[in-house]
Amino acid sequence: MKMVTPFLASLLAVSACMTASVCDAATKAKAKPKPLPTYKTSFDCASPQASAEKLICHDAQLAQMDLELNRLYLLALSDEHSVPHPDKVEIDQQFWIDTRNQCDSGPQAKPCVIRSYAERAHQLRQGSAIARTKDPSRRTEGPVAFHCAGLSPLVAATYFTVEPGVVFLKWANTSITLNQVPNNYGTQYTGKDYKGNYSFWQIGDDVFLQIPGSGKMNCAAEPVG
Incomplete structure (x- = not known):
């Protein structure tokens, strides 16, 4: 029966330690979550100011809603016959942004943001004939x-x-x-x-x-x- 020498035992221990370290590092690398994709929005996703904005930047559906809402808003601003008048539309838009940003980061955050965009889009389209134009990108x-x-x-x-x-x-x-x-x-x-x-x-x-x-x-x- 062959005896394991102290030198050989130390080599086996180092090898086992290295293998465990490599495996542990590989496991950690595999478990590391991939960064979320960032989508184009009407605001700068490099420095979102609220939890709601962070959510919108990384959600394809919400990012699409954001771009469309901004399109409707700019059209309503150009409509002298909009109800309310363009200067009031601008005030209402800032109030709406502040309200949207009150949607927190909990499980109800996305439904809250969706409701906010849906209601605001309804208001803008209802109040402005220009916002209701048949733009192919709408x-x-x-x-x-x-x-x-x-x-x-x-x-x-x-x-x-x-x-x-x-x-x-x-x-x-x-x-x-x-x-x-x-x-x-x-x-x-x-x-x-x-x-x-x-x-x-x-x-x-x-x-x-x-x-x-x-x-x-x-x-x-x-x-x-």
């Missing part, structure tokens, strides 16, 4: 007015054609932002608030709305003009 549509059976007020819908899509619905004193979900039979948006669940979907020319406490309602788009 990522918003509407507002489109729907009459839904069983619901007295008209429902205004403004769409964000980003990925995934978003729709902002407003009627009377109620508004809700819904997110697009997979549907093999049409385009469907869902969401919820403290009242319950909402669903809005289109199958061909048929449009339906379901709100808390109500069954599925058939909706018809009101003629434009």
